Amino acid sequence: MSITAIREWHMNDYTISTDPEKLDVQAVHQYLTRSTWAKGIDLETVVASIGNSLNFGIYHNDSQTGFARLITDYATFAYLCDVYVLEQYQGEGLGKWLMACIHDHPVFEKLRRIMLFTTTAPWLYEKFGYEPVNRENYAWTITRPDIYLHR
Secondary structure (H helix, E strand, O other), rough: OOOOOOOEEEEEOOEEOHHHHHHHHHHHHHHHHOOOOOOOHHHHHHHHHHHHHHEEEEEEEEEEEEEEEEEEEEOOOOEEEEEEEHHOOOOOOOOHHHHHHHOOOOOOOOOOOOOEOOOOOOHHHHHHHHHOOOOOOOOOOOOOOHHHHHH
């Protein structure tokens, strides 16, 4: 099975899938547009970002309850972003399970560097080995947090 093949994980009435056909793009957009990190993002941008990523949808029966994506070259690097679990499903361990499934994906073991930026759940990512980058002149960025609000 190739690293780009669709993968699924099951737990009780929940499924995590990398199948892009299962994604409820409207639901992802609705969440992201009210998130702290992508407030006001337009649907066209969400569609393009999903189309250029390895996506992980969380489903309760057939309803999408969470999401995450890896922007990756499938060989050395990935940027983990847009991680969320809908509020009414939080507290059930779904975020932790989502992270475990991402780490279980075959592409993950090949990657030399995985980055993420967060202000919302550092405790979750620390459990999976993520560390803050605080070395001087090490990580560099151009940040435009309100880009979607000023178009």
